[in-house]
Amino acid sequence: MNENPVIVAVDFPSAEPALALAERLSPELCRLKVGKELFTRCGPALVAGLQDRGFDVFLDLKFHDIPNTVAGAVRAAADLGVWMVNVHAAGGRRMMVAAAEALQSSSHAPLLIGVTVLTSMSDEDLREMGYTESAGQRVLRLAALTRECGLDGVVCSAMEAPELRAQCGPDFSLVTPGIRLAGDDAGDQRRVLTPADAIANGADYLVIGRSVTGAADPLEALQRVHRELGSLA
Numbered sequence: 001m002n003e004n005p006v007i008v009a010v011d012f013p014s015a016e017p018a019l020a021l022a023e024r025l026s027p028e029l030c031r032l033k034v035g036k037e038l039f040t041r042c043g044p045a046l047v048a049g050l051q052d053r054g055f056d057v058f059l060d061l062k063f064h065d066i067p068n069t070v071a072g073a074v075r076a077a078a079d080l081g082v083w084m085v086n087v088h089a090a091g092g093r094r095m096m097v098a099a100a101e102a103l104q105s106s107s108h109a110p111l112l113i114g115v116t117v118l119t120s121m122s123d124e125d126l127r128e129m130g131y132t133e134s135a136g137q138r139v140l141r142l143a144a145l146t147r148e149c150g151l152d153g154v155v156c157s158a159m160e161a162p163e164l165r166a167q168c169g170p171d172f173s174l175v176t177p178g179i180r181l182a183g184d185d186a187g188d189q190r191r192v193l194t195p196a197d198a199i200a201n202g203a204d205y206l207v208i209g210r211s212v213t214g215a216a217d218p219l220e221a222l223q224r225v226h227r228e229l230g231s232l233a
C-alpha cells in the first residue's frame, strides 16, 4: 500500500471552512483535493494557502475541451505547483497527448490523471446516454487509451481496480473516489466501496469527501480510515 493513500476532498463554498479543516488535519495523514466549487470561488490563493500548510494538492478540475485549451490549462495547473491534476479521458487521444506534452517542459510536473467514468454513474445512467458498454467495460477501455497517451493513471471506482491493475500494471495510478466508511450514506455516488475494500482491490489513492468532511469530528473520521487500513496505530 502507498505510504499516504488518503486524499480528502475539500468541497466547501468558501476558504474559511477549507482552511479550518486543513488546520485540524495534517499532511502526514492525507493530501487534499480542491475541486470545482472551491476553486471557482477561491482560486489559486486557496491552493497556495493549503500548500503553505504543507499539503500536497490534487487540483480536480477535470479538464475536458479541445487539445490546445486543455494543454494550456494543465500548464497553468503545473505553475500552481499542484501535486496532481486531471483531464477527462473522454476528451480523446489528441487531447490527452496534448496535455501530457504540455507538462514535459515543466520543472515540477504534477501527476496527470485521466477521469474514466464518474463514480456517480451507474450502468443505467450510461445506457440512457446511448452507451452500450457497462461502466466497468468503459472504464477499462478509457484506461487503456489513457495509458497509451502517456498519462500517469486514472480516476475510476475501486470496484474496477482489480481488472485495471491486471490490464495496466503496477506503475499506473488508480485514484478512487466513491469511498464511504461503513454505514455512511452513499448520497449521489453509485459505485462505492469502503476504504479497506478499495485498498484490497488494488487502489493507490482513496478520495474521501463527505465521510470525513461531513463527520462531527473530521480528524477522528480520518483516523478511523487509517485504522481500517492498518496505517495508523
Ligand SMILES: O=c1ccn([C@@H]2O[C@H](COP(=O)(O)O)[C@@H](O)[C@H]2O)c(=O)[nH]1
Pocket: 009, 011, 035, 115, 117, 118, 119, 120, 155, 156, 177, 178, 179, 189, 207, 208, 209, 210, 211
Ligand atoms: O469519478 C469521480 C471523480 C471525482 N469525484 C470527486 O471526488 C469527491 C468525492 O466526494 P464524496 O463526498 O466522498 O462523495 C468529490 O469532490 C467529487 O467531485 C468523484 O466523486 N467521482
